[in-house]
Amino acid sequence: MILYHFPTSPFARRVRLALALKGLSAELRDARAEAAHREAVERLNPQHTVPVLIDGERVFTDSNAICQYLERKVPTPKLVPPGIEGAEAFELSALCDGVISGLSNLGMRYFGLHEDAHFPEVKARLGGRVQRALDALGARVEGVAPGPLCGAEWSLADIAIYTTTAWLEALPARGATFPPAAQVVSLGWVLPSALSRWADQHRQRADVLALG
16 A cells, blocks of 8 residues: 655544554655655645555545545454444544644635735634634543543544644644744644643554654
């Protein structure tokens, strides 16, 4: 398998952790480091975003679709717990998606419009959604005993929340050399401390350390 990615992309890192959970490997191709890899992403994915996974004749261009594919390719260990806990895992993952997409849109894709008179209203609406999602995630992990959030094993829920939290924590330092990261930070969101405390228990996992 081949995975086109950005090393810092929380969506791509989610896929890398899912691969590790399944005991699978993929050739990593950094679409920021090499023009040919970026061109491949734009050819393969109509949205021109990472991650993109190639497995033989199959091409998947969305992190959630890739995770679903991996779940079917290698059914165990489970990425999504069975029963109601699986639905909760999807809900937590969706909240993470909303945080990442909301901040990326406001701070990167559409930040060029920040001087428009209507931008503050848009920022307040979308930024409010982001903060409410972050607060909900923080409340979910607050005081939780060490261990998986949904089901008996590390799952999509843990992977999504960890990669989202790590991405947000790294943005201030990245902002020193990567202006879009500084723009995201400037939006004024607050990362609940409960998320960082929860992430602390997972930082030394072998698969997490392998992310670099």
